[in-house]
Amino acid sequence: MGTPENPLPPARVELGRMLFFETRVSIDGTVGCVKCHQPFLYGTDGLPRAIGVKDRAGAHNAPTILNAAVQMAAHWTGNRKDVEDQAMQALIGPGAYGNPSYDAAMARINAIPGYRAMFEKAFPNEKDPVTPANWGKAIGAYERTLVSRSRFDAYLAGDAKALTTNEQSGLRKFIGTGCIACHNGVGIGGGMYQKFGVVEEYWNATASKTHDEGRFGVTKQPSDMYVFKVSSLRNVARTPPYFHDGSVASLPEAVKVMARVQLGKTLPDADTDDIVAFLNSLTGTLPKEFATVPELPPAAFQ
Ligand code: HEC
Ligand code: HEC
Structure with missing residues (x-):
């Protein structure tokens, strides 16, 4: 998922991996990306809504970071340009790392002596490479390596036996029912914004207690009311609960x-079951660099 603008030099990816697992940059030392994007939960936290520093509850469900960089933008409402921008802004998010300013966040990184040399290696020729933008670029580079290939990819590549009969039937129903109007492209979603609740208000079906305005909150355009990014369905069977507010616990229910x-x-239940079987075939293998933990540099006092 690297691009000319966001290349993946190994030293940068390796630094980004450490920073992803690093919790000492948050104000109470409890929060790193990994808190809400855990490997054993396929890059989520398993909660309806995320919990940040000082146990502050957030407004949204944490989506997976696997394959996230293929999407057109980040977050449910697309209010982050890309994974680099997302990682940078998390540093000062009150419900994420909680730093009062970027300077305060950089001071926390600089307090861990080992990091400066790694930033210098990851961003050669820069005088002071320990910057919020480079934090974002390093973590973004790591995230751009987190591709998880699934059996559906093998099927698309020509291996007809990669999907069971049930799953193939589910694929036909996924197409025939009209899901692909929105969930399409390489991410099977993640490529457009659409209203959640095209036919009727979504909270009738999800029993959501709050009615999130969605992209309207970002653009203030009336036509963006209740509009959200179409979710990528890669690994969706492993990332409950569902929807931006985590209001639906099971995948069959979310499909309905x-x-x-x-x-x-x-x-009908039979169609739901088939579509769920197909969605299971989108579960990919966890990348090794995500399933294992890196060794982090020791604190100054150690
Ligand atoms: C406190 C929990 C929490 C922490 C810490 C956290 N995230 Fe997230 N992450 C979330 C939530 C919740 C969302 C959805 C936010 C929204 O849409 O408003 C999200 C969204 C994302 C997305 C967008 C995914 C998509 O499909 O749109 C990416 C990428 C991501 N986080 C990466 C990171 C990285 C990298 C870090 C560390 C720098 C991080 N997150 C820290 C909870 C967290
Ligand atoms: C008109 C566009 C559209 C159509 C058609 C559509 N979806 Fe969605 N889908 C969305 C949007 C937008 C979201 C994000 C909703 C939100 O805010 O939580 C979503 C979310 C989902 C989710 C939850 C993902 C998660 O990680 O929480 C699943 C599962 C899903 N869709 C499956 C389907 C299936 C199966 C069909 C066909 C029966 C379908 N969708 C049809 C737009 C669409």
Whole structure:
């Protein structure tokens, strides 16, 4: 997922991996990316809504970071340009790292002596490479390596036996029901914004207690009311609970909600089961560099 603008030099990726697992840059030492994007939960935290520093509850469910960089933008409302921008702004997010300023965050990194040399190696020829932008670039470079290939990819590459009969039937129903109007492209989603609740208000089906304005909060355009980024469905079977507010606990239920509020259809159980079987085939292998932990540089007092 590297690009000319965001290349993946190994020293940068390795630094980004450490920073991803690093919790000492948050104000109470409890929060790093890994807190909410845990390897054993496929890059999520398993909670309806994330919990940041000082146990502060956030507004949204934590999506997976696996394959996240293929999407057109980051966050449910697309209010972060890309994974680099996302990682940088997390430093000062009150419900994330909680730093009062970027300077305060950089001071925390500089307090761990080992990091400066690694930033210098990852960003050669820069006079002071320990910057918020480079924190974002390093973590972003690491995230751009987190590709998880699935059996569906093998199927698309021509291995017809990669999907079971059930899963193939589910794929046909996924297409036939109309899910692919929105969940398409390399991420099977992640490529456009759409209203959540095209046919009827989404909270009728999800029982959400709050009614999130979605992208309206970012653009203030009336047409963006209740509009969200179409979720990428890669690894979706491993990332409950579902939707921006984590309001739906199970995948069969989430599929029924989608059919109802996006397409005005009541899905019979058999069709739901097949579509869920297909969605299971989108589960990929965890990248080794995510499934294992890096060794972090010791604190100054050690
Ligand atoms: C306190 C929990 C928490 C922490 C810490 C956290 N995240 Fe997240 N992450 C979330 C939540 C919640 C969202 C969705 C936010 C939204 O849409 O408003 C998210 C969204 C994302 C996304 C966008 C995914 C998508 O599909 O749009 C990426 C990428 C990401 N986080 C990476 C990171 C990285 C890298 C870090 C560390 C610098 C980090 N996160 C720290 C909870 C967290
Ligand atoms: C009109 C566009 C559209 C159609 C059609 C559509 N979806 Fe969605 N889908 C979305 C949007 C937008 C979201 C994000 C909703 C939110 O804010 O939580 C989403 C979210 C999801 C989620 C939750 C993902 C997660 O990680 O929480 C699943 C599962 C899903 N869709 C499956 C389907 C299935 C299966 C179908 C066909 C029955 C379908 N969708 C049809 C737009 C669509």
